[in-house]
Amino acid sequence: MIRCSLNEVETLLTKAARGCGADASQAARFGQGAVMCLCAGGATDTIHAALAALPGGVVVEYAAKIQSGMMQPVGSIVVFLGDDPLWSGYMSALPYRTEWRSMTECAVYLGTFEKTPKPVRLEIASGDLARWQALAARTFVPESEQSRLGGAGAGLTDND
Amino acid sequence: MKNFVAPDQVPLRPPSQVMRLSRMGSMFPTRLSFLRSLIRLLTEEQVKVTRPVWDMCKDGFGRAVYSMDLGGHTYSLVAISTDLPPEMRTDRVIAEAWDSAYVLYDGVPDLAELDRITANAPRQEAGRYTERDLVLSRANKSVRLFAHVTECLRSGQQPDTKMIRDVGYLMRTTAVYGNGKFGIADRSLIEDRPGLEGPFAAEMLTVWLIRNFTHDLAEHVGGAPLERDLKRHLGVGNSTGLGMAPFLVNHPVLLNNWMLVRETALARVRAIVRLDLTDQQRLLDLADRATLHLAQWSVPDPKHQSRIERLRLDWVEVVDMLAEKLKQANPLDEIIKNTGHHSQDVQELLVSLLIEPFGDLVDALAHCMGNPIGRIPSFVADTDGLRKILQSHFAWAIDTDFTAPQECHQFWYVSEAKQEPRLGERFTEDGADLESPLDIARRIGALYHALPAKSKSVAEFLIDAPEHGLAIERAQLAARYPYGEIQDNLIGAGCLPIDMLRCKLSFFGASKFDPKSDRWTRITLCQGAPLVDELNDEADDWWLPVFGS
Numbered sequence: 001m002i003r004c005s006l007n008e009v010e011t012l013l014t015k016a017a018r019g020c021g022a023d024a025s026q027a028a029r030f031g032q033g034a035v036m037c038l039c040a041g042g043a044t045d046t047i048h049a050a051l052a053a054l055p056g057g058v059v060v061e062y063a064a065k066i067q068s069g070m071m072q073p074v075g076s077i078v079v080f081l082g083d084d085p086l087w088s089g090y091m092s093a094l095p096y097r098t099e100w101r102s103m104t105e106c107a108v109y110l111g112t113f114e115k116t117p118k119p120v121r122l123e124i125a126s127g128d129l130a131r132w133q134a135l136a137a138r139t140f141v142p143e144s145e146q147s148r149l150g151g152a153g154a155g156l157t158d159n160d
Numbered sequence: 161m162k163n164f165v166a167p168d169q170v171p172l173r174p175p176s177q178v179m180r181l182s183r184m185g186s187m188f189p190t191r192l193s194f195l196r197s198l199i200r201l202l203t204e205e206q207v208k209v210t211r212p213v214w215d216m217c218k219d220g221f222g223r224a225v226y227s228m229d230l231g232g233h234t235y236s237l238v239a240i241s242t243d244l245p246p247e248m249r250t251d252r253v254i255a256e257a258w259d260s261a262y263v264l265y266d267g268v269p270d271l272a273e274l275d276r277i278t279a280n281a282p283r284q285e286a287g288r289y290t291e292r293d294l295v296l297s298r299a300n301k302s303v304r305l306f307a308h309v310t311e312c313l314r315s316g317q318q319p320d321t322k323m324i325r326d327v328g329y330l331m332r333t334t335a336v337y338g339n340g341k342f343g344i345a346d347r348s349l350i351e352d353r354p355g356l357e358g359p360f361a362a363e364m365l366t367v368w369l370i371r372n373f374t375h376d377l378a379e380h381v382g383g384a385p386l387e388r389d390l391k392r393h394l395g396v397g398n399s400t401g402l403g404m405a406p407f408l409v410n411h412p413v414l415l416n417n418w419m420l421v422r423e424t425a426l427a428r429v430r431a432i433v434r435l436d437l438t439d440q441q442r443l444l445d446l447a448d449r450a451t452l453h454l455a456q457w458s459v460p461d462p463k464h465q466s467r468i469e470r471l472r473l474d475w476v477e478v479v480d481m482l483a484e485k486l487k488q489a490n491p492l493d494e495i496i497k498n499t500g501h502h503s504q505d506v507q508e509l510l511v512s513l514l515i516e517p518f519g520d521l522v523d524a525l526a527h528c529m530g531n532p533i534g535r536i537p538s539f540v541a542d543t544d545g546l547r548k549i550l551q552s553h554f555a556w557a558i559d560t561d562f563t564a565p566q567e568c569h570q571f572w573y574v575s576e577a578k579q580e581p582r583l584g585e586r587f588t589e590d591g592a593d594l595e596s597p598l599d600i601a602r603r604i605g606a607l608y609h610a611l612p613a614k615s616k617s618v619a620e621f622l623i624d625a626p627e628h629g630l631a632i633e634r635a636q637l638a639a640r641y642p643y644g645e646i647q648d649n650l651i652g653a654g655c656l657p658i659d660m661l662r663c664k665l666s667f668f669g670a671s672k673f674d675p676k677s678d679r680w681t682r683i684t685l686c687q688g689a690p691l692v693d694e695l696n697d698e699a700d701d702w703w704l705p706v707f708g709s
């Protein structure tokens with residue numbers, strides 16, 4: 001197991017989601033939701049399955065569901081229904097106060113800003129990290145010589 | 161409890177004026193820049209820096225620890241200096257070894273922790289870190305200045321002031337990593353801590369402590385102390401490239417807050433009805449300092465040097481005009497109105513100048529530059545509502561023809577080798593199919609043209625067209641965060657990333673921009689800043705550092 005920072009994992013999962021074909025905003029939300037899912041003790045298998053379903057799957061529904069629920073006026077309490085761990089992660093990643101009223105009902109207090117407490121570290125198996133890294137690598141581009149010559153530090157004597 | 165009455169202010173300059181790339185690329189540091197705010201805080205807290213470890217050979221290789229208390233916590237800079245062969249010294253991000261490596265540590269490291277950091281920090285990205293490691297950095301020597309300074313000190317002399325002025329630093333950092341990179345602490349761990357809650361506060365603290373280390377190292381190797389004035393003018397250099405550019409696009413709330421605070425500060429000082437003689441004189445003195453600063457700012461790049469020279473000439477006119485205008489009613493507002501015909505360089509230097517003397521009016525705004533909550537979009541019900549937002553906030557994007565080659569000439573991507581942002585040319589380089597989503601203008605245009613004639617809910621639209629998710633999100637952020645979007649096409653042939661770098665670096669407090677291409681620049685941080693034993697009443701007076709005469 002590797003002790004990771006939460007931002008490391010979120011960044012990696014965001015890239016992995018993009019590598020699986022998710023739109024940029026979906027990928028970002030996926031990264032946030034997936035980390036919160038893992039913080040709450042969710043299994044990495046949940047994350048693997050959601051990544052495999054991209055660019056479709058429940059993640060697309062989540063975005064529309066949140067969009068439509070958030071149309072209520074500030075001060076409202078919106079109740080979202082859902083029972084899978086990734087959805088719970090999505091709810092926890094929202095910047096509002098949330099309250100689980102039952103296993104499937106999450107109340108979101110619009111206008112009451114609150115961050116869900118998070119652990120200091122996540123312990124992730126190196127095999128899981130490697131899988132996500134491989135998906136993320138689908139978005140990487142070999143650097144061209146032209147680009148390399150234009151990068152920071154390029155074209156100078158470094159011992160000046 | 162006192163009632164808070166917000167100071168008067170004139171209307172803000174609109175985002176359509178402020179958020180243009182060329183203006184952002186003309187910005188100068190202000191008293192609200194993060195380094196300035198940090199130093200003020202360190203002064204208020206009367207921070208004392210100690211050096212519990214100095215384990216350095218006579219040639220300056222070894223390790224050191226600097227510790228200080230801030231806001232009820234103790235932080236330590238661990239500095240490791242290594243003997244780097246010249247052929248391995250490079251400022252490129254692809255480097256694998258550096259003259260020195262640093263960790264800002266949460267607490268005071270015991271021997272085991274010190275050994276762990278000593279084993280990992282010199283390896284930088286290849287090392288592994290813990291939540292006690294708050295910031296990771298590295299720096300290379302300015303070989304010619306470091307050698308000159310140490311040789312002079314060894315021979316009982318002080319270094320050449322002209323050389324100090326021309327170079328300005330003994331070492332330059334090539335990366336300052338925060339927020340969880342390579343396993344270091346997440347920002348969320350420290351964002352509520354007094355003193356570190358501001359944007360990049362931990363990173364700026366690290367840089368200020370690194371600067372102190374570079375002074376100590378030169379004095380150790382040289383075997384004699386540097387004169388205080390010389391030391392104060394030795395900041396920390398930095399090489400910054402494309403890796404920094406996407407931050408401003410990917411953090412629209414922070415960008416909004418930074419710009420909004422700066423514009424609010426300007427609007428407040430523009431509302432001053434009369435200036436007393438002390439303030440008039442202070443502004444004139446600062447304008448003279450700016451003149452000297454410009455005279456001492458020279459760069460090798462001919463294009464940028466000619467821009468500096470133009471600015472020097474125009475600034476003379478501004479200074480001449482100031483003496484008269486400062487005596488009149490609404491002086492600062494009148495000055496801004498009367499310089500609209502000048503270049504953006506002049507206008508932005510003036511903004512920075514006019515804010516400088518009025519800490520009482522503006523300094524508290526620095527507390528609004530973070531983003532402690534997160535992104536709060538103003539959700540829109542239907543696609544007609546989205547259309548209205550796009551028309552009112554994104555007119556600059558929706559009229560662009562993105563099928564024209566010059567409007568999509570470049571593409572951003574993440575490099576395979578170092579996983580760093582890069583910029584390619586779409587029609588001559590491979591990889592555009594893996595483009596990073598920094599093409600906000602093009603996405604906004606695509607969304608606008610994809611909106612249905614008959615309105616439907618945004619949720620329904622999103623299900624059918626998830627590829628517009630990012631553009632919808634940006635549209636819904638725009639109403640709440642009007643300064644959150646760079647109002648230019650970031651993939652167009654005319655996009656100069658250096659403008660994004662200068663904007664961000666000016667918020668850090670950087671000066672002496674020295675662009676090496678349109679994609680990377682060298683800068684100096686902490687130049688003129690108080691030394692660790694100078695956190696006194698004078699500590700805040702280092703806007704646009706100058707040296708000698």
